[in-house]
Amino acid sequence: xxxxxxxxxxxxxxxxxxxxxxxxxxxxxxxxxxxxxxxxxxxxxxxxxxxxxxxxxxxxxxxxxxxxxxxxxxxxxxxxxxxxxxxxxxxxxxxxxxxxxxxxxxxxxxxxxxxxxxxxxxxxxxxxxxxxxxxxxxxxxxxxxxxxxxxxxxxxxxxxxxxxxxxxxxxxxxxxxxxxxxxxxxxxxxxxxxxxxxxxxxxxxxxxxxxxxxxxxxxxxxxxxxxxxxxxxxxxxxxxxxxxxxxxxxxxxxxxxxxxxxxxxxxxxxxxxxxxxxxxxxxxxxxxxxxxxxxxxxxxxxxxxxxxxxxxxxxxxxxxxxxxxx
Amino acid sequence: xxxxxxxxxxxxxxxxxxxxxxxxxxxxxxxxxxxxxxxxxxxxxxxxxxxxxxxxxxxxxxxxxxxxxxxxxxxxxxxxxxxxxxxxxxxxxxxxxxxxxxxxxxxxxxxxxxxxxxxxxxxxxxxxxxxxxxxxxxxxxxxxxxxxxxxxxxxxxxxxxxxxxxxxxxxxxxxxxxxxxxxxxxxxxxxxxxxxxxxxxxxxxxxxxxxxxxxxxxxxxxxxxxxxxxxxxxxxxxxxxxxxxxxxxxxxxxxxxxxxxxxxxxxxxxxxxxxxxx
Numbered sequence: 152x153x154x155x156x157x158x159x160x161x162x163x164x165x166x167x168x169x170x171x172x173x174x175x176x177x178x179x180x181x182x183x184x185x186x187x188x189x190x191x192x193x194x195x196x197x198x199x200x201x202x203x204x205x206x207x208x209x210x211x212x213x214x215x216x217x218x219x220x221x222x223x224x225x226x227x228x229x230x231x232x233x234x235x236x237x238x239x240x241x242x243x244x245x246x247x248x249x250x251x252x253x254x255x256x257x258x259x260x261x262x263x264x265x266x267x268x269x270x271x272x273x274x275x276x277x278x279x280x281x282x283x284x285x286x287x288x289x290x291x292x293x294x295x296x297x298x299x300x301x302x303x304x305x306x307x308x309x310x311x312x313x314x315x316x317x318x319x320x321x322x323x324x325x326x327x328x329x330x331x332x333x334x335x336x337x338x339x340x341x342x343x344x345x346x347x348x349x350x351x352x353x354x355x356x357x358x359x360x361x362x363x364x365x366x367x368x369x370x371x372x373x374x375x376x377x378x379x380x381x382x383x384x385x386x387x388x389x390x391x392x393x394x395x396x397x398x399x400x401x402x403x404x405x406x407x408x409x410x411x412x413x414x415x416x417x418x419x420x421x422x423x424x425x426x427x428x429x430x431x432x433x434x435x436x437x438x439x440x441x442x443x444x445x446x447x448x449x450x451x452x453x454x455x456x457x458x459x460x461x462x463x464x465x466x467x468x469x470x471x472x473x474x475x476x477x
Numbered sequence: 478x479x480x481x482x483x484x485x486x487x488x489x490x491x492x493x494x495x496x497x498x499x500x501x502x503x504x505x506x507x508x509x510x511x512x513x514x515x516x517x518x519x520x521x522x523x524x525x526x527x528x529x530x531x532x533x534x535x536x537x538x539x540x541x542x543x544x545x546x547x548x549x550x551x552x553x554x555x556x557x558x559x560x561x562x563x564x565x566x567x568x569x570x571x572x573x574x575x576x577x578x579x580x581x582x583x584x585x586x587x588x589x590x591x592x593x594x595x596x597x598x599x600x601x602x603x604x605x606x607x608x609x610x611x612x613x614x615x616x617x618x619x620x621x622x623x624x625x626x627x628x629x630x631x632x633x634x635x636x637x638x639x640x641x642x643x644x645x646x647x648x649x650x651x652x653x654x655x656x657x658x659x660x661x662x663x664x665x666x667x668x669x670x671x672x673x674x675x676x677x678x679x680x681x682x683x684x685x686x687x688x689x690x691x692x693x694x695x696x697x698x699x700x701x702x703x704x705x706x707x708x709x710x711x712x713x714x715x716x717x718x719x720x721x722x723x724x725x726x727x728x729x730x731x732x733x734x735x736x737x738x739x740x741x742x743x744x745x746x747x748x749x750x751x752x753x754x755x
Binding site: 348 | 578
């Protein structure tokens with residue numbers, strides 16, 4: 152017979168493992184990995200795993216900004232649009248003779264400006280993030296179609312495509328873009344977990360009134376979050392040009408769905424104040440693995456969207472059941 | 478506290494006055510929230526502030542914590558006139574406030590909540606340049622302060638939402654104790670709590686007094702007030718109707734003064750005399 156203390160300590164260990172935020176998402180990732188490797192032997196090939204990472208770069212990077220915003224109990228529906236703004240501007244400017252470094256810098260600046268607009272409206276006028284970013288999505292999408300006359304164009308500049316360069320590690324092919332994404336994860340993880348700013352992000356998301364009462368400048372903090380997120384979307388635009396040397400105003404249509412799915416599957420609560428970046432990285436990989444595995448299985452991308460949609464609803468439902476009601 | 482020799486009880490304790498307000502007036506259009514209220518908190522005491530709804534309790538407390546700027550009158554902290562433009566001003570001068578609605582970030586751990594908004598950074602390069610938090614140092618300090626207050630909590634690293642209501646409010650009270658240099662103001666700290674949990678928080682407030690920090694306790698709960706307060710400041714119609722000692726007055730007396738059923742002699746000076754003629 153088990154002694155009660157051994158039983159309870161065993162249970163508390165189990166509780167701890169389940170309670171550790173990133174364990175659930177990791178199990179989901181492994182489960183998908185096992186399923187896809189059983190159904191298709193090519194799935195686990197080094198080459199395919201490299202491709203999954205590369206395919207995850209854009210959504211994975213966008214999901215960093217999305218995580219910051221969702222941690223403040225906000226949401227960003229303009230994430231894809233801002234990134235596309237970056238690719239189009241950088242491409243247009245470089246193609247019309249601007250120095251490519253300057254072109255990319257201006258593009259990142261324009262993305263950041265979109266974040267200033269969003270953050271300013273949300274923090275200053277206290278408008279709901281959902282509406283503000285939905286409006287920005289509409290504005291940017293329409294503006295991009297106007298300036299690019301609706302068409303995609305190729306961007307062949309070496310600097311703009313630089314992040315597509317690769318290094319090999321034991322047959323594993325890493326693009327510079329993958330490395331930049333991982334560095335960004337490390338940097339923002341540090342900010343969130345080791346600095347006062349990060350702690351205030353959690354506090355503002357969890358209980359803005361309490362945050363205000365202890366003297367945290369809530370408005371300024373929200374603004375900083377939206378600006379930093381949009382800056383990251385600008386970097387993601389550079390990574391996107393490295394992946395596909397093409398600027399397309401109609402690209403990244405599913406970026407909202409995918410980035411929010413990555414964040415939520417990764418265990419960050421839509422109610423704000425809970426979660427973290429490690430979970431988001433795993434969540435982004437889940438989305439990447441899912442899309443890759445379904446593609447290998449020859450399943451239509453529309454079905455992939457459908458399954459991703461189901462996934463995000465299930466994840467949000469779980470969040471609501473476990474943490475929404477307190 | 479010595480009771481007066483004859484008839485009218487007088488509560489006098491000429492110990493140092495920490496916070497004083499004189500003749501505070503606050504009007505909202507035709508409504509007079511504060512009608513020349515006086516206030517006096519002495520060192521090392523628990524002063525309860527009681528009054529019916531609309532008697533001006535909250536307005537008084539808001540004025541003392543900087544959440545409201547009075548139209549006229551003056552506030553003195555340690556004898557020096559102060560002018561609060563907002564709650565942060567009061568906090569900077571060492572006045573901490575605990576609110577009734579549990580102003581904690583429940584998803585964060587106890588230590589994070591204690592230091593929320595006042596986080597400490599690591600020394601040297603890590604703190605100054607990388608802006609790294611001194612998590613260990615804050616935890617150690619949090620544990621020390623909890624032990625000081627004899628407030629027992631599970632691990633200082635556990636989330637506040639895993640605590641009971643009393644323990645949560647305890648965290649907010651302990652935060653005030655940790656940072657208050659002059660005094661702590663508790664606005665209905667036990668309003669949302671059960672009997673046992675209320676007891677925990679009252680013990681904590683006593684522990685704070687024992688450390689020499691004066692406490693202003695706003696409460697509706699007469700038994701609690703009589704259990705813990707050294708003096709009771711009674712508000713009525715935007716003024717201070719009386720200050721009495723729980724040793725010389727009964728709950729019925731206090732309620733009578735609160736509701737105006739009992740007349741109170743206007744104190745001649747600031748003698749804080751309260752004689753009741755029913």
